[in-house]
Amino acid sequence: MGVGLVFVSHSAAIADGLVELARQMAPDAALAAAGGTEEGRIGTSYERIEAAVRQVDSGDGVVVLGDLGSAIMTAEAVADLIDPPVVALRVVDGPLVEGGVAAAVAAQAGADVDAVARAAARGTDPEEPNLAGPGSGAPDDSAEAVAELADPDGLHARPAAELVRLAATFDAAVRVNGVDARSLLAILGLGLRQGAEVRITARGSDAATAVDAVQTLLSTGRPEV
Amino acid sequence: MAGLTADWARDWVRLAAASVAEHRAELGALDRDIGDGDHGENLDRGFTAALAKVQDGAAGTPGAVLRLVATTLISTVGGAAGPLYGTAFLKAAEAAGDADTLDGPAVAALLAAARDGIVLRGRAEPGDKTMVDAWSPAVDAAAAAAAGGAEPAEVLREAARAAGEGAAATEPLVARKGRASYLGERAVGHRDPGAASSALLLAAAAEAAGSR
Known part of the structure; x- marks a missing residue:
């Protein structure tokens, strides 16, 4: 069934809209909205969050994202008090929309609860370790290559998520057509279709390995064995 | 000399509900100044529900009463004050655990746990500029009093006295947490509504103990 996601907002319209948006890129993920109060006012509701968590819980873990302070606090209270407890219930205070979409795509791709929570926390602002800037010390290795995109459906949600996960396994900072390969939304924003020529660059100690691996993934649709 | 019992906890809830209802408009006004204006209304709803839950007297220890209050507030208050x-x-x-009665040090420990x-x-x-600014001095004052051998x-x-002073002392502060933190300097000069309601709750706890 996969990791479930709950979007908590003070506004029911925001939470419902985010489910709708994320659903476009993650049609099969378990997504639930918990917006507003039970009386339909602006606010957060313990009961609504608890019910949404139950709804998406299939035993693989649940990630809850919220907007303003009390959404997170109420979600954390649910996590502490829900009885019987939910296995691997994580509350993430990240950017709700970007994090929600990134987490939904990760859940759709079958990522485990920790990976989904990381995607949720990061949103569009991934950490970029080892990005060599001016005066940043020792010269890094760099590498680049070109791949022709093999996937007949283009670089849509699932393969984009695979690329993001692969890129995250290297120390090197990998870029694809100039955008950070660890940013799911940036990758999706490229709108790459089958046959597109993709330029892969990397800087960092394992740049050559990283470029090879990404080139293989993009040009075969399969990760390196 | 007697410690505080479940009846004290129930009285606390009753007096807290009355105080919150009495100050509902005032708390709402404080919250409208630097928040979203629903603090009085939310707390009134929560404590009215909590009072209904504890009134039957089924909870036999202070801890059992407080636990009922906790779950009721979380599910009925809405807004940050609920959690x-x-x-x-x-x-x-x-x-409070399973104790039937609470002495001075136990009361001080209870307040410290609440603050934590x-x-x-x-x-x-x-x-x-949050409710912590009422609770922290209250916990310190309670600990000092208990260490000096004071009755509950x-x-x-x-604790109530220090909480009231702590709440008043939030007025000149710039908020760093909660909705008021978006206002920056504009929050200066306004008392934090959470600190204000915290002082009311602790005053109700003291009144409940004093009337016994």
């Missing part, structure tokens, strides 16, 4: 006060009462209930619960949930520190009622009176 914050809910966690405070939950931690207070855990500190608020800090855990809201991640605010003293000086952030006196421990609570000291």
